[in-house]
Amino acid sequence: MQFKNPELLYALFLLVIPILIHLFQLRRFQKVEFTNVKFLKSVKLQTRKSSQLKKWITLFTRMLLLACAIIAFAQPFIPNTEAYNDSQETVIYLDNSFSMQANGNNGTLLNESIQDIINTIPEDETISLYTNDKTFRNTTVKALKNDLIQLTHSPNQLNYDAVYLKGKQLFSNAAAATKNLVLVSDFQQNESLLNFEKDTTIQLKLVQPKSTLVSNISIDSVFISNATSETLDLHVRLSNQAEPVDNVTISLFNDNVLLSKSAVAIEDEAEAIFTMANNKAINGKITIEDAGLQYDNTFYFNINSKPKIKILAINDAADDAFLNRIYTEDEFNFKSFKLNALNFNLIPEQNLIILNEINNISNALKTALMAFKNDGGKLLIIPSTKIDLNSYNQIFRDLKLRTFSKTNSDEKRITSINYNHPLLANAFYSKVTNFQYPKVEKSYRFASNANTVLSYEDGSPFLVGNTHTYAFSSALNSDNSNFKNSQLIIPVLYNLGLQSLKLSKLYYTIGQPNSIAIQASIGQDDILTLDSEETSVIPLQKTYSKSVVLETEDFPNVAGILNVKNKESILENLSFNYNRAESNLSYYDLNAFTDTDVDTRLSTAINNIKSNTSINALWKWFVIFALLFLIIEMLLLKYLK
Numbered sequence: 001m002q003f004k005n006p007e008l009l010y011a012l013f014l015l016v017i018p019i020l021i022h023l024f025q026l027r028r029f030q031k032v033e034f035t036n037v038k039f040l041k042s043v044k045l046q047t048r049k050s051s052q053l054k055k056w057i058t059l060f061t062r063m064l065l066l067a068c069a070i071i072a073f074a075q076p077f078i079p080n081t082e083a084y085n086d087s088q089e090t091v092i093y094l095d096n097s098f099s100m101q102a103n104g105n106n107g108t109l110l111n112e113s114i115q116d117i118i119n120t121i122p123e124d125e126t127i128s129l130y131t132n133d134k135t136f137r138n139t140t141v142k143a144l145k146n147d148l149i150q151l152t153h154s155p156n157q158l159n160y161d162a163v164y165l166k167g168k169q170l171f172s173n174a175a176a177a178t179k180n181l182v183l184v185s186d187f188q189q190n191e192s193l194l195n196f197e198k199d200t201t202i203q204l205k206l207v208q209p210k211s212t213l214v215s216n217i218s219i220d221s222v223f224i225s226n227a228t229s230e231t232l233d234l235h236v237r238l239s240n241q242a243e244p245v246d247n248v249t250i251s252l253f254n255d256n257v258l259l260s261k262s263a264v265a266i267e268d269e270a271e272a273i274f275t276m277a278n279n280k281a282i283n284g285k286i287t288i289e290d291a292g293l294q295y296d297n298t299f300y301f302n303i304n305s306k307p308k309i310k311i312l313a314i315n316d317a318a319d320d321a322f323l324n325r326i327y328t329e330d331e332f333n334f335k336s337f338k339l340n341a342l343n344f345n346l347i348p349e350q351n352l353i354i355l356n357e358i359n360n361i362s363n364a365l366k367t368a369l370m371a372f373k374n375d376g377g378k379l380l381i382i383p384s385t386k387i388d389l390n391s392y393n394q395i396f397r398d399l400k401l402r403t404f405s406k407t408n409s410d411e412k413r414i415t416s417i418n419y420n421h422p423l424l425a426n427a428f429y430s431k432v433t434n435f436q437y438p439k440v441e442k443s444y445r446f447a448s449n450a451n452t453v454l455s456y457e458d459g460s461p462f463l464v465g466n467t468h469t470y471a472f473s474s475a476l477n478s479d480n481s482n483f484k485n486s487q488l489i490i491p492v493l494y495n496l497g498l499q500s501l502k503l504s505k506l507y508y509t510i511g512q513p514n515s516i517a518i519q520a521s522i523g524q525d526d527i528l529t530l531d532s533e534e535t536s537v538i539p540l541q542k543t544y545s546k547s548v549v550l551e552t553e554d555f556p557n558v559a560g561i562l563n564v565k566n567k568e569s570i571l572e573n574l575s576f577n578y579n580r581a582e583s584n585l586s587y588y589d590l591n592a593f594t595d596t597d598v599d600t601r602l603s604t605a606i607n608n609i610k611s612n613t614s615i616n617a618l619w620k621w622f623v624i625f626a627l628l629f630l631i632i633e634m635l636l637l638k639y640l641k
Helices: 006-023 037-073 109-120 141-149 160-169 321-326 344-349 363-374 389-398 489-499 602-613 619-639
Strands: 076-079 088-094 126-130 135-140 178-184 202-207 217-225 231-240 245-254 257-266 269-277 282-288 298-303 309-315 332-338 352-358 378-383 404-408 412-417 443-446 452-456 461-465 469-472 514-518 528-531 540-543 548-552 560-566 569-577 597-599 615-617
Touching: 006 037, 037 619, 088 109, 088 160, 088 602, 109 141, 109 602, 135 141, 160 178, 178 602, 202 602, 217 282, 217 298, 231 245, 231 257, 231 282, 245 269, 257 269, 282 569, 298 560, 298 569, 309 344, 309 489, 321 332, 321 489, 344 363, 352 363, 363 378, 363 389, 378 389, 378 489, 389 404, 443 461, 514 569, 528 548, 597 602
Parallel strands: 088 126, 088 178, 178 202, 202 597, 309 332, 309 352, 352 378, 378 469
Antiparallel strands: 076 615, 126 135, 217 231, 231 269, 245 257, 245 282, 282 298, 404 443, 412 452, 452 461, 461 469, 514 548, 528 560, 540 548, 560 569
8 A cells, every 4th residue: 555645644643642641631530528438439349440441442443533534634545557656658649641531439530539639638648649740749638639629631641660660759768667659540451561560668559440431432533535636535433442332423623613414333443434625724623422531522633725845856867757747736846957957046945856867966966955955855866877976975975875886787676665664654555565576677786775665676775765865776767677667656756755845744643752844934033832722832843944843742732723823923733632542441450469459449548558557545435434433432422331
């Protein structure tokens, strides 16, 4: 037994007072004369023994009464656990990802957990709490209350290994303290296994609130197909996490104007198609009606007006008609000049420059091309059959391409396609294995096979390329190759033309790295911003003479349509959507963690932690005993004769 106020036990010395009073009677006795002394002596002899016994019992009762009162004020208690005397540290992880929007018995899973913290933990108790995007260290519930009430869902979900490591870092270095780490999450399944490294210094407690949500339909993606000069088809893909649904309503908006509605039946997946006018700028929003998670019921996209891509061909070749057939007027602004008639002032204005079978690359042309490349332009080099090897290798070195090592006069077939190369990403619906292999008569061999896009049957490169520069290993004229007549030339050159101007996509995903090229010429000190009615974000950006490349990942962190602004001027609009990974309703089974406490309510976990520091208070019993002894004394004095 322990005492909260042990210093009060010194008052037990007061028990000496009733003993002294009992032993030393301060009251004087008066003598009274009686005629029959013999009778008085007999009465005195009969009552002496009973009187002494009554006094001793009364003394003992009074001492017990006083002792119980003193001990009650000292507040005795018995600890429930051996760890009572250790200091306690509590760190709580509160998952505020979108999957915690699922409903529990008393609101969303996130709100349930917030209420458990507010209602269960004393206001002045020191704790540390962290979420996916915020950290509160060594604070109290009273100080946290407003932040918890205003806590919003985060688009960024920390992986559980990072959650565990971050929680351990929030504890102090006190070796004697009992450290309680409470992880509150629905523990949504992902590709990796759920595993927590054992640490004997940490008391790990897992809280997995149970959701009543049994179905969720989400808008997964949007893409365009069958685009013509007048119309395009907008495809909307949905996914379902539960039983089939016969009727899901899909609405298409331009700003806040309803353009069209559709309804689909869905099992696991479904697709709706909207036909829209082409060449019209649209700030699109797609919504569905679903009672599940709310964040994935809205999808934003943008169709901005497209500038024509500027392409310049510099020729020594006799024929460049194949380039005219690929780079048509509806999408490209294609120009072609002989080298001796070229105006060098046109070079900086282009997005893509094609050197078409030039025999010798002069220093003046090389200097202009390097300045063009350093300013963000793209370059394609098609060698002739009679090149000046030194001039080519010199520009290859400056462009960080592999040089030509030697000439090969043997016929070769082009047989291999690198489908993973960025130039051909999404260019083919499936891998092509039975196409008619084009061939070349004379070619040059690159010193390395790095960055190969297309290759010969012996593995040597036919087309190589890096971020800004591509080069063929042979001439493409009809006398040397039939590549111009193969099905490969269109996806290769067409994609190269499209990628030379990074047009903004229909939408971007928050939490993923995005590189967005904005076609604008701005001042040296100007900065582009992403603005909405509620927020304004300054992203990382690189400025070139004709464009500005914006780099985004975690910011902006709110889905919607943002204006790209230069001061007050709107350049174009961009759409950002939340990652749909949180739409999954599959969860880990925590029963596999046999050495870890697992609960379904945070309040239960907090009460279990409190039980380690709680006590069995005994002061009430001693108050009862004191009252009992007081009653006994009164009864003794009244009834014991």
